[in-house]
Amino acid sequence: MSKPEIIVYSSTGCPHCEKVKAALKDWGFEYEERNASIHKEYFDQLRERKIMGTPATLINGKLVLGFQEKKLKKLLGITDEQAAAAAASTNATATTAAPQEQGDADSIFKPVTADVLNEVYDLVTIGGGPAGASAAVYAARGKLKTLVIDKAPKAGTLAITHKIANYPGVREELTGLELLTRMQAQAKDFGADFVRTTVLSVDFTEEIKKIVVAEGTIQAKSVFIGVGAKAPSSKIAGEEEFTGRGVSYCSTCDAAFYQDRVVAVIGDNEEAIHEAEVLSKYCKTVKLLVPLAQVKGEADLSGLESKPNVEIYKRYRLKEIQGTDSVEKIVILDDQKAEQTWDVDGVFLYLGGMMPGTDFLKDTVKRDEEGYIIVDDYLRTNVDGVFAGGDARRTPIKQAVISAADGAIAALSAEQHVNKRSKLRPQYS
Template sequence: MSFVTIPGLVTAENTDITAETAEVQIPSTEVPEGATVHDVVIVGSGPAGYTAAVYTARAGLAPIVLAGQLTPGGALMTTTEVENFPGFPEGIQGPELMDNMREQAEKFGADIRYEDVVAVNLEGDVKAVATEDEVFYARAVILATGSEYRHMNVPGEEEFSGRGVSYCATCDGFFFKDRRLAVIGGGDSAMEEATFLTNFASEVVVVHRRDALRASRVMAERALNNPKITFEWNATVSEVLGDEAVTGLRLASTVDGSERNIAVDGVFVAIGHLPRTGFLRDQVALDEAGYITVDEPSTRTSVAGVFACGDAVDHTYRQAITAAGSGCRAALDAERWLASLGDQA
């Protein structure tokens, strides 16, 4: 593979958008003899990436989808029942919904690769997208990189990650049967985690920094009416306590700053997400929070031929259906972009 060295943060492993500069390898956009220049490469999966794949594949663009190795299908792969996606009156499991989308994309000709993107070079008429083993060249790129779990960044969190600290109830809840657990957060995700964990835990303590939940009414009432769920209001976590594993939390009052300890055997953090865009710094324009900026209402980024969709763009709605809709828009924008190139496309 042909690479060039430039300053800037571009590797996918480092998503710290506050970093200044680093010497990194990015792929050259000079296409080697015999290499294929694809119409479109989609970086990411989930409802945005897979919907973009369905639309570009149906348009005959034969998209390459770099879905990732660990969680192809995005955040919904760790979600239990999705009750608000149209067309499923009885609800559908998140992984099943993503599998259906993937199968639909493949049916129309999408080539889905379970590889992680490590670097990109989006300048020029031909874009280069590199995994560990291969560089893909395309005239258009759709970025559907999604988001990752936001951490509390308190003492003990990293130390006890995997030893009582988790970010996924559906992944790890089973291991905490008959234990007292804590869920950190007050939104829909936190209420979903707390409710799910009552299938295993003896008690679930929700720690929220305010005196009222910010979750939707349905999700809030479900948690508030569950006898296994209790609440620590107006509190934040100042430290995760433990020895070999988690044994408790130190809570700080948001009212008077006083601190006290509570005993728990596990901590599930559900305080939001951060966009997976660190590897795009100096490649496309990002806002102060790291989200990709687009020319609304289109999905065009600051770079011609590069489009963005899903949670890497969306500050506000963060729903599977809105992500899917933006994936559709990105596909249509890419299709029109390629058509505008005429004979070059």
């Protein structure tokens, strides 16, 4: 079978582009990258095809817009099992000929080896985000043999956050990936191990817990479930059809495609407001639709209210996205629930409704109707020795600092469980 011709149109700073490239690399496929934010000719090539965003991947001439894992696998002719096996083989044979900068996420995470499968860990944390990394810091510092598993270290909610300015103790602005890598490097300094692989299933019925991955079975005396959240499968009418052709989820990636055009931004959170602000620097008009009367959390509209090219509509909801080859109109319900149709060139979606990525657990621990794991104040599940936190449990608000706090509590609870202590032992020094 001949190698497929793969071209990836990307943009600098595009998290979805990184997901596409990482997947192709894991599956063992070579590709040509064309960065549309650096080379105008590639930008123009996309515009000529009425493609209004990145990533745009061509596989033997067939187009995949955004990061659509199933469609990529289908065009490459590989199954889920073949992709998992290829990723495991790629990780196992990764060369160290070009050592990476200390602290980089790729250098922290290693492939699963026979030594990993032969070990019985004191604590295994599933998920390497702020909850899992914080748990690893506390557990490893508490002398627990600790392992962190993550299938995509650079693809979590914090890792793809463009800017963090409110994390306690970190005075400078930095990207989410930079903050997360610092947490992971700190845990590694205390002795935690990190592996990149996919958890296929778990068995918590025995004292030694079993975590099945593509390479074999990992064993642990205690487990912390710190997986992130994912977008729900339900989409707005027209969203999937026009993704990459006027529907976007990232201003960093796609704002330049909408120079002097009219776009709608849909959302009520801090990310939506930040993205509207970025787009206002490029677009003729930015229409921000806030589904409710107020924005969520610490989001603040005052900066946008003074911009002459930004229009804010509260209690306006997006019903449908319409067009032929690309987005041309949106159908909205206004604050009186009357239907209106607006002409727009693009739609940027930042709607809430993230769901926990806990489906792999099935019925091994108790979860609520939306998949959130049920825990007590010490983050203990209904299974002895199994803990959960971060976006895996229901919290009043989702912030990195809250997930990190969950990791600390869970690690101290795990230390109590492993060492059979009557009380939690806090770390003071």
